[in-house]
Amino acid sequence: MELLKEWILGVIAVSFLTASAQAVMPDGAVKQVGRLACGLMLFLAMVRPLLGMDYGSMSQVIRDYQEELSARQETLEETGKELTEDIIAEEMDAYIRNMTEDLGVDCQITVEWNWEGETPTPVQAIVTGELSDGDRAALNEALVRDLGLEREQIVYQEQEDQEGA
Numbered sequence: 001m002e003l004l005k006e007w008i009l010g011v012i013a014v015s016f017l018t019a020s021a022q023a024v025m026p027d028g029a030v031k032q033v034g035r036l037a038c039g040l041m042l043f044l045a046m047v048r049p050l051l052g053m054d055y056g057s058m059s060q061v062i063r064d065y066q067e068e069l070s071a072r073q074e075t076l077e078e079t080g081k082e083l084t085e086d087i088i089a090e091e092m093d094a095y096i097r098n099m100t101e102d103l104g105v106d107c108q109i110t111v112e113w114n115w116e117g118e119t120p121t122p123v124q125a126i127v128t129g130e131l132s133d134g135d136r137a138a139l140n141e142a143l144v145r146d147l148g149l150e151r152e153q154i155v156y157q158e159q160e161d162q163e164g165a
Contacts, residue, residue, distance in 0.1 A: 011042070014045040018039075022038055085120065126155050127156050131156065139154075
């Protein structure tokens with residue numbers, strides 16, 4: 001901020017000096033040469049910060065900024081991916097709950113997902129609960145149709161007794 005203040009004050013001082021010099025110059029060739037000299041002085045006062053700039057350190061500052069920007073972008077992308085995964089997982093859990101309610105089946109279904117790539121894919125469904133053969137058949141059909149699972153990817157477990165725990 002101090003450098004900016006000094007630069008502005010320098011430009012103002014050169015402007016007053018050149019305006020005063022031009023006011024007292026006699027007309028003719030002297031005034032034309034004086035104008036040129038005053039213009040050059042004002043130009044140099046304007047570009048003085050550029051002439052004294054350390055371009056090596058400036059390029060390092062730009063590289064550091066680009067690295068920081070890249071790191072922040074990666075963090076933002078990772079956060080966005082995690083949020084997307086959470087939303088998809090919540091939506092799929094709600095969908096599966098609705099599916100079991102529509103089928104009239106009382107069970108808990110946990111789906112394991114492969115989150116690599118753009119679209120998550122189901123890897124396995126673990127069904128916990130006491131189900132009849134008809135309920136299992138209806139659930140198998142729904143999971144294969146709606147989630148794209150193979151029958152081998154659907155695992156059934158009996159509900160564990162939680163009272164002794």
